Amino acid sequence: MEPRLLAVGDLHVSYAENRAVTEGLRPTGDGDWLIVAGDVADKVEDIEWALGVLTRRFARVIWVPGNHELWTVNDRADGLRGVARYEYLVEMCRGMGVLTPEDPYALWEGSGGPALIAPLFLLYDYSFLPPGCRTKEEGLAYAYKTGVVCVDERLLHPDPYPSREAWCAARVALTEKRLAECDPELPLVLVNHWPLVRNPTEVLWYPEFAQWCGTTATADWHRKFPVKSMIYGHLHIPRETNYDGVPFEEVSLGYPREWKKRAKPPQLPRIVL
Secondary structure (H helix, E strand, O other): OOOOEEEEEOOOOOOHHHHHHHHOOOOOOOOOEEEEOOOOOOOHHHHHHHHHHHHOOOOEEEEOOOOOOOOOOOOOOOOOOHHHHHHHHHHHHHHHOOEOOOOOOEEEOOOOOOEEEEEOOOOOOOOOOOOOOOOHHHHHHHHHHHOOOOOHHHHOOOOOOOOHHHHHHHHHHHHHHHHHOOOOOOOEEEEOOOOOOOHHHHHOOOHHHHHHOOOHHHOOHHHHOOEEEEEEOOOOOOEEEEEOOEEEEEOEOOOHHHHOOOOOOOOOOEEOO
């Protein structure tokens, strides 16, 4: 059997139940690669543990950061904020042989290939506004009024950028240039913690949370570039949708209180190619 490209996201291994799920993740055969679409954990020690488990099992592991990895918390990287924390995690991953958004895109030649696997780090810029809101300020005011406010507002710092949206704009510009330089004849598998289009957020129970879920600046990327598949997490709503003929795969595990309510246990990792 040809090697397969697999994916998982939002492992949140600080929960004992999720740690057990992570310990149970296995390849389907020799040579399988695993995409990890962010939110492994909040603390460096837990991220390192989970990626260590996975690198010993899969031929290659590819990681992108979620918002939880970027939180400034009391851990081994205590006090590191924004870009400094992200760079700390990138160097830790490289030391383990894990590919990051700062590394050359890897060529997948197994089942469904060839394709370039492009791990992205793009953040969000509050442009997925709640209904009736015209500005970030209005969107945040509405969220605070309803009580649905992402913890990022307290723990995810953009330093040295003046704001999260400024950091997002810089990441979008850098990444778009990089993608434009890829071979246009070679299909791309794009991996980002946040979806590239707003559509997947339309099923959120709390629509005001969408403003922490991406940026309208990437709305046409799946058409602009030769995208074979788009892999994301963050929403904790595992499913496949299709936009303009491109499959979008939400591959998250989510919190135990969420996945335990479902009729079937988590079917992870997901086969994406």
